[in-house]
Amino acid sequence: MEASTNQLPGTLSPLKAPRKRKRIVISCTECHRRKQKCDRASPCSNCVARNKQSLCHYENESARKQQLLEESVNRSAEEGGVYSVIKPAESNTAAQFSAFGYAKSNGSNNTTLGIFKKIEDTDTNGALISNLQSTSADHSGLREKYKSLIRQLPAKPFIEDLVNTYFQEVNLQYYPLDEGIFRDLLKSWNNLSFSTLNKGPLELSGDLQFFPGLLFQILALALQFQPPDYDPSLESLKYAAAMSLDDLATDYSESGSQILCLLGKRNTTLVAVQAGFLRTQFMKNCGLVPESWHNLSQTIRDAQEIGLHKEVFEYRRKLEATPEEVLENLWLEQLRRRVWMLLSLWDIHMAVVLGRPTTIDSRDGKPIFPIDAPIPKNRREMAPALRTDNDPPTPLTMLLWNVEIAAPLWDIFNLEKEDPRQNNIAKVEKMHKLLNQITMHCPPFFRYQNPDTTFDHLPECSWLPAARQYFRNATNFTIMALHRPYIFTNPSSRTAALKAGLEILRAQRAYFELIRVNHYKMFTLVLNTFDAIILCAAIYILHPCENGEDLDDVLQHFHFCMERFDTMSGRNTMAKGALQVLKAIHVRLKRALNQAKCPVNPLPTPAPSSGSASNNESPPELEIKREAPAPSVYPPPPHTSNEQNPTSGSPYTLPTISNLTTTNPPVSAPTPSTSNAWDAFSAPLPTPLQNQNYDFSSIAPLQPMHDLLFNDLGTVDGGLDLNTAGMDAGWSGMIGADAGAGAAAWQFEGDFGNDSFWGFMNSYHP
Structure with missing residues (x-):
């Protein structure tokens, strides 16, 4: 005591050693940082409730498992041993609420989960109690099933080669994956x-x-996209005799789908959504379009589960986050927006083409789209920045313009429900005038007429020429979809739909000449083409005296379409089935034109050349009225050339009938040397439909692809050989002699109703 009292004020007393923490940290890093009770699951319920499964990890894995084992033994002893009834944990946590189906991403809404989260936020001492944990047997079964599936993955060299093929041949079509992000995941795997x-x-x-x-x-x-002369080393991946690459591809796709089903829906991530979309694309290429539509709907639900449909990306920047991590999350936000935009595009397009309902409700509004930002090589060094005019277009640029073209499909889809009896012609005309303005905003490098080819020579822009024809196709499909329900009742809609359909056929032919054999499986080569050719044929079958100036082009492209389908039929199952229907329609069209003779002097149309001559063809006629239209209040499309109206002082002219025919040669009667389909009409015969005064309003709207895929549309041989009905006999025989006695007995077969176009064709024998 004396020594201590006499100690000088400046001297330091001996300090005790700091107390060491004896308890081992067995909580996950997130719970430890937030000072929350952790259930030590992987991922824990706290991270599940906060949608932070990827951040849930443990510093001391062995200690965590030992603690879980001890707690399990103690709980088993307290509750009567291993044979006792397992009692559910009494908990009112957000994790358990989510198990009842409440959306984790909508916790701020006025749901039970949202109300509980508000209460929980005010309770600083509140602790999240664990979810019901699966038994060890369940974990063991999941582990073994998962391992059995991943064992089917090929060796790493094969994976690397096939991944390269995917990003070179497939990903550019719709751009669902970011190659840099995927490569990082592949490296981690x-x-x-x-x-x-x-x-x-x-x-x-x-x-x-x-x-x-x-x-x-x-x-x-x-x-799927391997060329005919693919790498022979891929043969070693086949495990059975007479096995094709298509069989192997189907096995791989089904294994991937089984993994998604095995892991369930509660911990879905963006990777799972991307996998679901690729599964949808694969099934459409296989001709399994009804199945792909169901899979797309399920994928959209998965995307909504993780909040892709929300405008705000729920990512909270951590204080300890590095600048590189912040930049990477900015690019992740752009990817999330892109994936949701792609799912929305497919949802409305499949609904309009197939006559099916949409999964997304248009009343929910449009979320924020990604910006057109070139993706850098290193996402951790550069933030997303809008592409300038000097930057080459990217596949994202193509996707954004594709969405711009398809946006009116939502209005068209709603109009079909609002006007089931096809009476609102005024609204159709108004919508058509607005659709005409889409081409005004077309980027110069996407125009199919007089395009800006500045970037065509770049290797990363090799897809540009094909994209121009694709957009030409998509623009006219929107117009055709608008008028298609009205073709049986309104002459102006027949004209507009016919011209849009003919332009689709021109674009599809030009597009087909730009692709290789390994792309023949693409479903886009069949969908719009089949719709357009059936629509054009139906118009001329039922109204052969109208639109005579376009008949030659329609007949030529009918032949070209059949040739393409025949060429693709060995690799494209949809083309094979559609070809049979086209040959049967060919018989009806042949007989209808043979019996029709109308006072029409069409313009002589030269046959398109075998090359890509479609780029120089006239733009489609988009005006609804056949007479000279009134001056439009909208400016004309920017890509219209001055040569269309040399007397106009304006650099652009509206694509009306009078303007399109200004520079054409005078209309004259066909000469014997002119290859014109109307030359074969030898005698004026009355049209049977005119005598019957048939009410065309009773026919259901025409949806060829829906009937082909969902209603099992097929044909029944009524005595006529399909193989010689059109192609083998030569196109010159289409208009001429009678189609034969067997044509009258020709029938369509399927689950369509009697009020459908196909039912009408079965009773129509001109």
Whole structure:
């Protein structure tokens, strides 16, 4: 005591050693940082409730498992041993609420989960109690099933080659994946040790859990787009005799789908959504369009589960986040927006083409779209910035313009429901005038007439020429879809739909000449073409005396279309089925034109050349009225050339009938040397439909692809050989002699109703 009292004020007393923490941290890093009670699951319920599964990991894995084992033994002893009834944990946590189906991403809404989260936020001492955990047997079964599926992945060299094929041939079509982000995930997957994989998927982060499902879909699509002379080394991937690459691709795609089903829906991530979309694309290429429509709907629900449909990306910047991590999350936000935009595009397009309902409700509004930003090589060094005019277009630029073209489909889809009896012609005309203005905003490098070819020589822009024809196709499909329900009752709609359909056929032919054989499986080569050719044929079958100036072009493209379908039929199952229907329609069209003779002097149309002559063809006639239209209040499309109206002082002219025919040669009667389909009309015969005064308003709107795919549209041989009905006999025989006695007995077969176009064709024998 004396020594201590006499101690000088400046001297330091001996300090005690700091107390060391004896308890081992067994909570996950997120719960430890937030000072919350952790249930030590993987991922824990707190991270699940906060949608932060990817951040849930443990610093001391062995201590965590030991603690869980001890708690399990103690709980089993307290509740009567291992044979006692398992009692559910009494908890009012957000994690357990989400198990009842409440959306985790909508916690701020006025739902039970949202109300509870507000209460929980005010309780600083509140702790989240664990969800019901699966038994060890369940984890073991999940682990073994997961391992059995990932064992089907090929060796890494094959994966690398097929992934390269996918990004070179497939990803550019719709751009659902960011190659840099995918490569990072692939590297992380390849670095996983066997011991880690042996523990099962629950030991992996959310994205890595679903990554093999995405990888399987990529491999399947890459195998679909292999050329005929593919690498012989791929033969070693086949495990049975007489097995094709298509069979192997189907196996891979189904394995990827099984992984998504195995992991369930509660911990869905963006990778799972991307895998679901690729599965939809694969099924459409296989001709399984009804199945792909169902899969697309399920994928959209998965996307809504993780909040892709919301305008704000729920990412909170962490204080300890580095600038590189912040930049990477900005690009992730752009990717999330892009994927949702792509799903919205497919949803409305499939609904209009197939006559099916949409999964997305248009009343929910349009979320924020991604900006047209060139993706850098390193996302951690540059923030998203809008592409300038000097920057070459990217596949994202193509996707954004595709969405711009397809946006009116939502209004067209709603109009079909609002006007089931096709009476609102005034609204159709108004919408058509607005559709005419789409081409005004077309970027110069996407125009099919007088395009800006500045970037065509760049290797990364090799897709530009084909994209121009694709957009030409898509623009006219929107116009055709608007008028298609009215073709049986309104002459102006027949003219507008016919001209749009003919322009689709021109674009599809030009597009077909730009692709290679390995692209023949693309469903886009059949969908719009089949719709357009059936619509054009139906118009001339039922009204052969109208639109005579376009008959030659329609007949030529009918022949070209049949040739394309015949060429693709070995690789495209939809083309094979559609070809049979076209040959049967050919018989009806032949007989209808043979019996019709109308006072029409059409313009002589030269046959298109075998090359890509479609780029120089006249633009489509978009005006509804056949007479000279009134001056339009809208400016003309910017790509219209001055040569169309040399007397006009304005650099642009409206694409009206009078302007399009200004520079054409005078209309004259066909000469014997002119190849004109109307020359074969030898005698004026009355049209049977005119005598019957048939009420065309009773026919249901024409939807050829819907009937082909959903109603099993087929044909029944009534005595006429399909193989010689059109192609083998030569196109010159289409208009001439009678089609034969068997034509009258020709029938369509399927589940369509009696009021459908096909039912009418079965009773129509001109």
